[in-house]
Amino acid sequence: MRTGRRLIQDYWGILLILVAWQAWVIVNQFNPIVMPTPISVFDALITDPVLFLENTGITFAVALVGMTGGMIIGTSLAVATWLSPLLSGLVSPLAVLFSSVPVVALIPIIARLLGYNVSTEIAIVVIITFFPSFVFASSGLRALPPGSDDLFRVLGASRRATLFRLALPAAMPNLAIALRLAAAHAILAAMIAEFLMGTSGLGYLFAKTNDEFQTEQAFGTSIVATAISVAAFLLASFVERRVRSHFS
């Protein structure tokens, strides 16, 4: 009884959508090819779990590798602009420009430039996760505890010591935020890249089943994708909380 109420309080929105979906399909008497019910989608998921697991693995790997690369490159460039005011002046308007660019629109160009293969998908995830990492790392490197920069100067700290002992640790909470944003972007970007290039992974599976009117599988793919992005988001939020409590 208690847990039932709790469940409704916490998940009323999602339950509402599931119920409305089921009811809507029944009332309209849709053909399952057009619109399956939630129950038949779960059926499809259970009948061929290997197919879904395999493609989930591929998408997850692409997203993870790309995100790691994007975060490393973004943070490194932020450190470079921290070290060189000249570089910082040169790239800061570009950074503002690019942070408001609809990056998904760039995916077709990147695909054409690099060819249709897995490394291109990784490159796309790298580019898309690069921007939040760069922006948040740049501001994090400058968000120092009050008075600490004066302290480092009076104590005669070298540039290198200031970077490794002050600026980078101070940037950790911001990097954790970047991680949370990047985690959400990475899986979606990987899926869109797979969808457009038709190589492998959940995006490809979705494109294929959707084109072949295997609607139940297509919906199943979406639900699996949603589940892994929710999981990635929750994991990244957890990491963010831990990092934040350690570094501030």
Added chain:
Amino acid sequence: MTGEAQFDPDGPAITATDVTKKFTLKGSGDGVLALQELSLAVATGEFVALLGPSGCGKSTLLRLMASLDRPTTGNVTVCGEPPDAIAARHAFGVAFQDHALLPWLTVYENIALPFKLAGRTPDDVAIREMIVLVGLDEFVSARPRQLSGGMRQRVSIARALILDPEVLLLDEPFGALDAVTRRQMNIELQRIWLRDQITTVLVTHSVDEAIFLADRVLVLSGRPGRIILEAIVPFDRPRDRSVMRSEEFHSLADELSLALEPSED
């Protein structure tokens, strides 16, 4: 043990000669004149306290000594050298009002930080001794946010002293504390200071604190800051609470308070 006699005759540790500091502010044409033609000398091993109304330029003066800023005109030297050279030698100890402890380091690590910044291996024995000296032995691996305000100030003092600096600069290090804790901290600071008698400049708002701790008290005028009064503190060390109840203490405190008052309107 009174007055100048005990100090190194080889010359002052800190000098300021005709120092003027002007800040230009965005929007306002003239800018703010924080210090004007100020001169002072602090002898080696001397403890000097600076008093003055809020905004008169005390912190500005301390920042000039600490190499954090440059005078507009005039000259500041520390141990006969420009302040930058002292910073590069890692020979300053500082504690400012916002304690500037790094939140991701433990008490031990925060106190060990000056060693790391000087490129030296932390001296474990010295650090533990210092932690005992400031009474934080139970909190060696605590983080700053687990400490009270007074405990943080003590960590910051310990960090200032750990490298046996040639010069100690303190800017309202106990500003955030209540009167009782503050008095305890004064007694502790004196105890620690007596160990090595490092040349010290202390900025404070408390007349009692200045007299209790310093060999000499300087009072600055309202902005732009100039020295309007200089008082030698005649008490022997170690001083204790009874000093504060003496007649002499009260008359000195009255004299200093009076000098501070006119500029407070």
Added chain:
Amino acid sequence: MATDTTWVGRTLLGAVGLVIFFGLWQLIGHYKLAGLSWPPLTSVIDMLTDASRRPLFGRAVSATLSSTGMGYLSGACLGLVLAWSTHLLPPMRRGGDRLAAVLNSVPSIALGPIFLLLLSRDAAPAAVASVHVFFIVYVSVTSGLASASTAHQDLFSVFGAGRFARFRRLEMPSALPALASGLRLSWPAALIGAIIGEWFGAPRGLGILIINAMQNFQIVLLWCAVFLAVIASLTFYGLLTGLERGIYGRFR
């Protein structure tokens, strides 16, 4: 004075950065350093300004902008209303937050076919855009509503203000800056939603132009379409940034 010179210096440096960026683009394209898929900047500009192409670009941009705009408005309204409701009905809050987080995690490409069924070909782009906007606006408004300071809350309680008066006179205004930031960040997200939505059978739009050009190796056309999408994003993003500054000045 010092601040003036640094400002001029920064602006100049930034301009140099932009010139280097566009110069590199031109050079790489001109000498085909990145292969045939990277056209020089000048050929992109030539095609963009070519009078015979104007109707094509005009139709695509206006189609995409109108679906983006519709999605933007409806998403913002939905986000705002849900945020207000869950704020006034606290037991609904956790469920609302979870719903928003899950909706945000549904891959955008999966939303396309669903809206195709639920609505129509023409409405799908706006609907995908609206989901993107909904999430950002919901999250920023809920955090904005929560930010009304406790001191103010106490003041209103002492005055005996009712729940609704407090909401209207205190919490709604305090949430305005957060709403403005949300509205600014939503625009590029809305545009992305509209472009993805168009991939599922919309008759025209920048997304269609992009996907067709990509599949038919019309490289310069592809870059033109992406360029237009970027301009469409930047223009409104700039306008919304101005709006945000105004609101921050007034309510903070």
